[in-house]
Amino acid sequence: MCVGIPGQIVEIVDAASDTAVVEICGVRRAVNIACVVSDERNHAQCVGEWVLIHVGFAMSRLDPLEAQKTLELLRELGEMEEKLSTIAEREGRASGQLEEESP
Amino acid sequence: MKFIDEFRDPAKARALLASIGNLAAQLQRERPLHLMEVCGGHTHSIFRYGIEQVLPRNIEMVHGPGCPVCVLPMGRVDDCVALAEHPNVIFTTFGDAMRVPGSRKSLLQARAEGADVRMVYSPEDALKIARDNPGREVVFFALGFETTMPPTALTVLRAAEEGIENFSVFCNHITIIPTIKAILDSPDIRLDGFLGPGHVSMVIGSAPYEFICRHYRKPLVISGFEPLDILHSVYLLLKQITEGRCEVENQYRRVVPDAGNTAALEAVQRVFELREFFEWRGLGSIDHSGVRLRGAFARFDAEKRFSLPNLKIADPKSCQCGEVLKGAIKPWQCKVFGTACTPKTPLGSLMVSSEGACAAMHNYGRMDLIRARELQKERE
Numbered sequence: 001m002c003v004g005i006p007g008q009i010v011e012i013v014d015a016a017s018d019t020a021v022v023e024i025c026g027v028r029r030a031v032n033i034a035c036v037v038s039d040e041r042n043h044a045q046c047v048g049e050w051v052l053i054h055v056g057f058a059m060s061r062l063d064p065l066e067a068q069k070t071l072e073l074l075r076e077l078g079e080m081e082e083k084l085s086t087i088a089e090r091e092g093r094a095s096g097q098l099e100e101e102s103p
Numbered sequence: 104m105k106f107i108d109e110f111r112d113p114a115k116a117r118a119l120l121a122s123i124g125n126l127a128a129q130l131q132r133e134r135p136l137h138l139m140e141v142c143g144g145h146t147h148s149i150f151r152y153g154i155e156q157v158l159p160r161n162i163e164m165v166h167g168p169g170c171p172v173c174v175l176p177m178g179r180v181d182d183c184v185a186l187a188e189h190p191n192v193i194f195t196t197f198g199d200a201m202r203v204p205g206s207r208k209s210l211l212q213a214r215a216e217g218a219d220v221r222m223v224y225s226p227e228d229a230l231k232i233a234r235d236n237p238g239r240e241v242v243f244f245a246l247g248f249e250t251t252m253p254p255t256a257l258t259v260l261r262a263a264e265e266g267i268e269n270f271s272v273f274c275n276h277i278t279i280i281p282t283i284k285a286i287l288d289s290p291d292i293r294l295d296g297f298l299g300p301g302h303v304s305m306v307i308g309s310a311p312y313e314f315i316c317r318h319y320r321k322p323l324v325i326s327g328f329e330p331l332d333i334l335h336s337v338y339l340l341l342k343q344i345t346e347g348r349c350e351v352e353n354q355y356r357r358v359v360p361d362a363g364n365t366a367a368l369e370a371v372q373r374v375f376e377l378r379e380f381f382e383w384r385g386l387g388s389i390d391h392s393g394v395r396l397r398g399a400f401a402r403f404d405a406e407k408r409f410s411l412p413n414l415k416i417a418d419p420k421s422c423q424c425g426e427v428l429k430g431a432i433k434p435w436q437c438k439v440f441g442t443a444c445t446p447k448t449p450l451g452s453l454m455v456s457s458e459g460a461c462a463a464m465h466n467y468g469r470m471d472l473i474r475a476r477e478l479q480k481e482r483e
C-alpha cells in the first residue's frame with residue numbers, strides 16, 4: 001500500500017474532477033491528479049510529467065533533476081571509493097572487510 | 104523502467120557497500136548499531152533485495168511498525184466484518200486487508216459466507232460503486248498513514264460535493280509522528296537512527312521529524328525504496344553517526360519536497376481531526392496516533408452511521424507480533440513463526456501483508472541465512 005508506482009501523465013480527461021490518463025509500465029489508467037496541480041502548474045502543464053501514484057492518486061511529481069543529482073552523488077562516491085582502495089592497496093593495507101561478506 | 108532501473112545499478116551498490124564498510128569499521132561500540140526502517144515498504148525492499156545480508160555485521164536493521172495492515176487491532180477487523188455482514192452493505196477494501204484475521208473471521212471468510220465484500224484499487228472506485236448502487240450502503244475501509252489519507256479526504260470531499268447519500272468511510276488512518284515518539288519513549292528499545300518513510304514524507308515534508316534530532320538526538324534520513332536508495336540512506340546515517348552529527352536529511356529529493364504537499368495537507372486538514380488515542384496491534388494505545396472525520400462530515404462516517412461492536416480483543420497468546428514490531432525479537436524468534444503462523448495461515452497480522460516483517464522474511468526465504476548468522480554471533 002505504501003509503495004508508489006511511477007507513471008507519466010499522457011492526457012487530461014476532465015479538469016473539473018482532476019482526472020487524467022497516466023501510463024504506468026505500458027498500461028493506461030485514470031488517475032486523480034488533484035495533489036500535483038497547483039497555481040504554478042495547471043492541468044495542461046502537467047501533461048508529460050512523471051508522477052508517483054498511490055491508490056489511484058498522483059501524490060507527488062518526480063523531479064528528473066533531483067534524480068540526476070542523486071545518481072551523480074552516488075557516482076562520485078564510487079569514484080572516491082575506488083581511489084581510496086587503490087591507495088590502500090598501494091600501501092599494502094586491506095581495504096575493508098566487506099568484500100568477503102557479499103555473496 | 105524510468106526512475107526505477109537507475110536506482111538498482113549493481114556497480115553503484117557495490118561502491119556504496121564499500122563506503123558503508125569503511126564507515127562501519129570506524130564505529131567503536133560494544134553492541135551493533137540498530138537502525139529502524141519505520142515504513143513497511145522499506146521492510147519489503149530490504150528483504151526482497153537481501154540488504155541485511157550484505158551489510159557489515161555491526162549494523163542491524165530493526166523493522167518498524169510502518170505497515171498499516173499489520174498494526175490493525177483485532178477488534179477493528181471484527182468491526183469490519185460486522186459492517187460487511189450488514190445485509191444492505193457493500194463493503195469495499197484494499198486487497199491487503201482481506202486476509203487479516205479477526206477474532207471470528209477475516210473479511211475473506213466473511214465474503215465466502217455471503218457478505219458483499221469488494222476489493223478496490225482506489226477510494227474513488229468505492230465512490231463509483233456507491234453512485235452505481237443508490238439502493239445500497241457502500242462503506243470504504245480507509246486505512247494507511249499520511250500517504251493514503253489525502254486520497255480518502257479528496258474522495259469524501261467529492262462525495263459531499265456531489266451530495267452522495269449512500270457512501271461512508273470506516274476510518275482507520277494513523278499518523279506516523281506520534282508512533283515514532285511512542286517507539287522512542289518505549290524503555291525496551293534501543294535505536295541509533297531512522298530510515299524515514301519516503302512516501303509519508305512527500306505529504307508531510309521533512310520538518311515534522313526535527314524533534315527526533317533535537318529532543319532524542321537520533322539522526323533520520325528520509326529514504327526512497329530502491330536498493331540504492333536504502334544503501335545510500337544507511338551510508339548517510341553512518342556518516343552522521345561517525346561525524347557526531349544528528350540531523351534530518353532527505354535522500355529522496357526526487358519525490359520528497361522539504362515542504363511536503365500543500366494541496367494534500369489542505370484536504371486532510373479539512374476532512375480529518377486527531378483522535379485522542381488509537382489502539383495499535385502489539386503496541387497498545389498511542390495518544391493522538393489516529394484521525395477521524397470531522398463533525399461536518401459525520402454523515403460520511405461509518406462509525407456514526409452504523410452501530411459497531413467496537414470491542415477490544417486481545418491477540419492470541421502465542422502471537423509475539425508486538426515484540427517483533429518493536430524490534431525486541433526477530434520474526435523467526437517468534438514461537439509460531441513458520442509453523443502455526445505462515446502466509447497461508449496467518450495467526451498474526453505481520454504474516455499477512457507483504458510489507459509485514461514476518462511475511463517478508465518467510466516469502467524471501469532468508470530465514471536460514473539469518474539464523475546461521477545469528478548462531479555464528481552467539482558462538483563468537
Ligand code: SF4
Binds near residue numbers: 439
Ligand atoms: S510469526 Fe505470526 S504470530 Fe509470530 S510475530 Fe510473526 S505474525 Fe505475529
